[in-house]
Amino acid sequence: MINIVLFGKPGAGKGTQAEFLKEKYNLTHLSTGDIFRFNMKNNTPLGIEAKQYIDRGDLVPDSLTINMLQDEVDKNPESAGFLFDGFPRTLAQADALDQFLASKGQSITATIALEADDEILVKRLLERGKTSGRADDQDEEKIRNRYQEYNEKTAPLMDYYKQQNKFYAVDGIGTIAEITARLSNVIENL
Incomplete structure (x- = not known):
């Protein structure tokens, strides 16, 4: 089983590349953004709560996000x-x-950061x-706030995964096909 974490700042191309990678490697794509947007559009309790944070450009609290992702993994027990x-x-x-995957006899295979x-x-x-x-893509101040949040809270993940020898940086600038090829090269050489 391959479990990949794809990360990078908002706008780095994660969603675009995930579409190609999920098809190529038969992976279940779990996008927190898509899951949050679905819940917000449908006014679920999770969506209402998440919207309050997202509208400010803040990250949704860990507990809310973790529970949501665990539910999504559990919905796909036959996934490759x-x-x-x-x-x-x-x-x-x-x-x-890591703890949740270990409880299922799995682990993260690699984390790949799209850098730009x-x-x-x-x-x-x-x-x-x-x-x-x-709306969060139409306001430069909100965008920059999201980058500040990323730098403070997400960038430390690089060291976390480097210590596990699971971190790979990929240049996120170029054509979609060029970036897909770079990502595929990493995955196929794991």
Whole structure:
């Protein structure tokens, strides 16, 4: 079983690349953003609570996110593996994910970070915001707040996974096909 964590700042291309990787490697794609948006659109209790944080540009609390992801993994017992997109985002989440997977006789195979310059990513998100309708992609101040949150809470995950020899950085700038090839090269050489 392959369990991949795909991470990077908002706008780095995680969602786009996850679509290709899930098909190529037959993985179940678990995107916290997609799961939160589904719950918010349907006004579930989780969605209502998550929306309050997301609207401010803050990360959803660990406990809410962890419980949601565990439920999604449990819904897919026959999966060949999982592609975690946007999770974990904090050390507490990474530790909780490791413990949860260990309880199922699994572990994270690799974490792959899509890296790109902040200014390029801000432009990407503002462009995406014009067509996506997502309010959090239309406000540069909120975007930069999300990057500050990422730098403070998510960037330490690099060291966490480096200590486990499971961290790989991939250049997130280029064509979709070029980036997919870089990611595939990492996965196929694990």
